[in-house]
Amino acid sequence: MNATPTIRPGWFALVWTHLRKDLRIEGRSRESINSMLFFALLVVVLFSMAFDPTAAASRQIAAGVLCVATLFASVSALNQAWAREIRHQVLDALRMTPSDAAALFFAKALANFFFVSLVQLVLGPVFFIFYNLHPLGDTWQLALVIPLGTWALVANGTFFAALSIRSRNREMLLPLILFPIFLPALLAMVLGVKTILTGDGSDPQLLWLKLLAGYDILFMTASLLLFETVLQAE
Amino acid sequence: MMKKLFLLTGIAAIALLMSWGFYQAMYAAPADAAQGDIGRIFYYHVPHGMLCYLFFTINFVASLLVLGWQRTNPARALAADAWALAGAEVGVVFCSVVLVTGPIWGRPVWGIWWTWDPRLTTTLVLWLIYVSYLLVRRFTSGSQVTTLAAVLSIFGALDMPVNYLANRLWRTQHPSPVFGGDPDAGLKDPAMLHAFGWNLLAWAVWGLAVLSFRVYIERRQQKIQHNAALAALNAD
Numbered sequence: 001m002n003a004t005p006t007i008r009p010g011w012f013a014l015v016w017t018h019l020r021k022d023l024r025i026e027g028r029s030r031e032s033i034n035s036m037l038f039f040a041l042l043v044v045v046l047f048s049m050a051f052d053p054t055a056a057a058s059r060q061i062a063a064g065v066l067c068v069a070t071l072f073a074s075v076s077a078l079n080q081a082w083a084r085e086i087r088h089q090v091l092d093a094l095r096m097t098p099s100d101a102a103a104l105f106f107a108k109a110l111a112n113f114f115f116v117s118l119v120q121l122v123l124g125p126v127f128f129i130f131y132n133l134h135p136l137g138d139t140w141q142l143a144l145v146i147p148l149g150t151w152a153l154v155a156n157g158t159f160f161a162a163l164s165i166r167s168r169n170r171e172m173l174l175p176l177i178l179f180p181i182f183l184p185a186l187l188a189m190v191l192g193v194k195t196i197l198t199g200d201g202s203d204p205q206l207l208w209l210k211l212l213a214g215y216d217i218l219f220m221t222a223s224l225l226l227f228e229t230v231l232q233a234e
Numbered sequence: 235m236m237k238k239l240f241l242l243t244g245i246a247a248i249a250l251l252m253s254w255g256f257y258q259a260m261y262a263a264p265a266d267a268a269q270g271d272i273g274r275i276f277y278y279h280v281p282h283g284m285l286c287y288l289f290f291t292i293n294f295v296a297s298l299l300v301l302g303w304q305r306t307n308p309a310r311a312l313a314a315d316a317w318a319l320a321g322a323e324v325g326v327v328f329c330s331v332v333l334v335t336g337p338i339w340g341r342p343v344w345g346i347w348w349t350w351d352p353r354l355t356t357t358l359v360l361w362l363i364y365v366s367y368l369l370v371r372r373f374t375s376g377s378q379v380t381t382l383a384a385v386l387s388i389f390g391a392l393d394m395p396v397n398y399l400a401n402r403l404w405r406t407q408h409p410s411p412v413f414g415g416d417p418d419a420g421l422k423d424p425a426m427l428h429a430f431g432w433n434l435l436a437w438a439v440w441g442l443a444v445l446s447f448r449v450y451i452e453r454r455q456q457k458i459q460h461n462a463a464l465a466a467l468n469a470d
Contacts, residue, residue, distance in 0.1 A: 163382050167374040176369055180362035181389055184396065187355070218392060226385050229301060233381035 018107030032077040036119045043069035048130050058131040063193035074116050078157040082165045105227040112154040136199030148212040149189030159223040163230050188212045255436035263429035272342050279335040281434040282328045289325030293318050297387035315380045320448035322364050329361045353408035356397040363390040
């Protein structure tokens with residue numbers, strides 16, 4: 001009798017396996033990205049029509065509109081990410097595998113981060129055109145502030161979507177939990193982007209950026225440590 | 235009979251303590267030199283703020299115990315869960331009082347009801363997080379509610395230090411801390427300190443009494459559910 005040798009893949013190999021699966025599913029169906037993109041576009045158009053801002057005013061409000069559009073759009077995709085696993089009892093299978101649950105969470109968060117960032121990349125130019133934006137500050141900082149804020153959104157979102165998917169009214173619960181907890185990061189993200197767009201030099205020490213980074217590290221650590229508990233909750 | 239007598243004495247003592255606190259705040263303490271009588275709301279606003287930390291901390295510690303005991307001692311985890319729920323409920327009530335008394339004071343003193351300064355914003359966020367905690371408990375059924383709520387509570391507790399430090403780290407429109415802040419700040423008049431101390435004590439005793447009642451009711455409810463589940467099992 002030849003016993004099959006047990007191969008224990010490393011943590012990052014696990015993450016890569018989960019991530020590849022999620023990217024492949026999305027690459028074939030494109031459900032999440034398409035719906036997010038269209039929804040975010042609608043929000044941008046709606047706000048533009050509702051406020052009809054001038055160039056100066058749009059610099060003030062654009063950051064908020066962009067962040068809120070991303071937030072609303074990502075909620076449906078985050079729910080979808082776990083609902084997909086529930087459909088054919090995939091989640092139960094994942095719970096039974098003797099692998100680290102944190103790796104599953106991290107891969108899901110990475111995949112969602114990738115989708116939401118892609119939506120932002122497509123949306124960005126549209127945004128600049130509709131709002132006649134002409135940033136006055138250091139534009140390169142946007143490449144730091146927006147990913148950090150997006151990570152705060154998707155990492156928490158992925159975690160709380162996993163938590164709320166176990167409840168009776170699945171889809172309704174996520175925004176109720178996610179929005180209050182995401183609020184500090186939203187504030188830092190909006191004010192950080194606003195400082196860059198208006199170039200008012202109100203934040204020379206990049207306080208908002210540091211706040212976002214601190215928030216990301218803190219909540220990421222908590223999520224990684226607690227995900228096993230959420231996944232195995234009976 | 236003894237139990238009832240004990241209960242009535244307790245309720246009377248709490249009522250007496252709270253009236254004494256009211257007397258201290260409204261009559262014994264002098265009016266604030268700069269703000270006049272509206273400054274007396276301080277004797278309610280600040281104790282409630284401090285106590286809402288206490289109740290949210292009870293919620294946090296109980297939630298940690300829930301997670302720790304869940305596998306090893308489910309009966310104890312269930313008891314801790316009752317404390318967590320009661321802590322969050324009483325904490326939300328106290329935090330609501332802070333959020334209501336604040337604008338009542340702000341309108342005459344600042345001229346505005348509300349401003350988005352770090353202290354006010356983080357307090358509102360704290361309140362929202364714990365309201366969402368209570369909502370999760372409502373919407374989730376079965377035994378997993380205990381675990382999921384405990385996890386959420388840990389995230390809520392992460393906001394507490396930020397809220398505490400908000401008017402220490404940043405220059406806020408909210409007045410600077412009365413205790414544990416700048417040595418020049420704070421209460422200097424002994425009559426004011428008395429009024430503050432009595433109110434803090436009275437509201438702490440009142441809050442803890444409500445908390446104990448709530449825990450007691452929740453434990454009864456858990457017992458009823460447990461018995462109903464057993465009866466359903468035996469009926470088969």
